[in-house]
Amino acid sequence: MKWGLVKRYAMTLVAATTLSAQSYGEEKKPKVSTEKVTDSIYMITGRGGNVGLFFGEDTTILIDDKFAPLAKPIIASVAEITDSPVEYLLNTHFHGDHTGGNEHFGxxxxxxxxxxxxxxxxxxxxxxxxxxSTFEATADVGLPSITFNDRMVFHVNNETVSLQHYPSAHTDGDGVIYFEKENVIHAGDIFFNGVYPFVDIGNGGSVQGVISAVEKMLEKADGKTKIIPGHGPLSNRADLEAYLDMLKTTLKRVADMKAQGLSRQEVLAKAPTADYDKTWNKGGIKANVWVSTLYSTLDE
Ligand SMILES: [Zn+2]
Structure with missing residues (x-):
């Protein structure tokens, strides 16, 4: 392996690079940080969804690209890790906090x-x-030029990188990325680590689909698997199991109440997630929004 490509720099785990940029529109100082996952995989954090970086002797692959103003800091961050620029950009789904930099990378x-x-x-x-909220069409240069239906595999860098679609999960177009030898999964927004998730029912998502996708991911994960969630810190199988427990238990509670004929307001008044809130009610999706999502997903 041409590890000479890799710029060795003194960095162990967290926050090696904090990059400031001059001015990108409204956002004055977009910043990203990098965290080493394995020798050839990094996670890039900061505003927006978690980015994955995979590099080696054949190619450099980026997974997701946050918001447009973060594109330059992401590129600078990649350049500190490898001399090879991003050749492939994989989008885990369409949301703007994961595809905002597409036009720039295109x-x-x-x-x-x-x-x-x-x-x-x-x-x-x-x-x-x-x-x-609404969003504009992406210019052609920022659109995926290669698309897949069920599954797609990259055989690069002495690794097997599989993109697996799970239907009707976080959206209608989710792809989870598996690095088989490195034993790393990039879950996209099917996995919000440590907080109640956003499930985009209006764009074809469903909580049931998220549950089924998480179960499939767990089949592939073992005690050493490292999992990059769409949002939240780098995680592992135990974190994903805890997430699955929360999803299944809270969905069942709301389903039971709905089966008894309770209205959305009546279910909300019963606070069916109360015992989970201490752990999970820390993100952008608050408990009442999560309960309402559960109620809605049972209509679909
Ligand atoms: Zn999303």
């Missing part, structure tokens, strides 16, 4: 790869009803 010549529905949604623009 212009640098990166080949963008995602599930069929990611291209479909990005090419038209649309809305996220849960947040009462």
């Amino acid at each position: 212009k640098t010549g990166a080949i963008i790869v995602a599930h069929d529905n990611v291209r479909k949604t990005l090419s038209t623009g649309g809305e996220i009803k849960a947040f009462n």
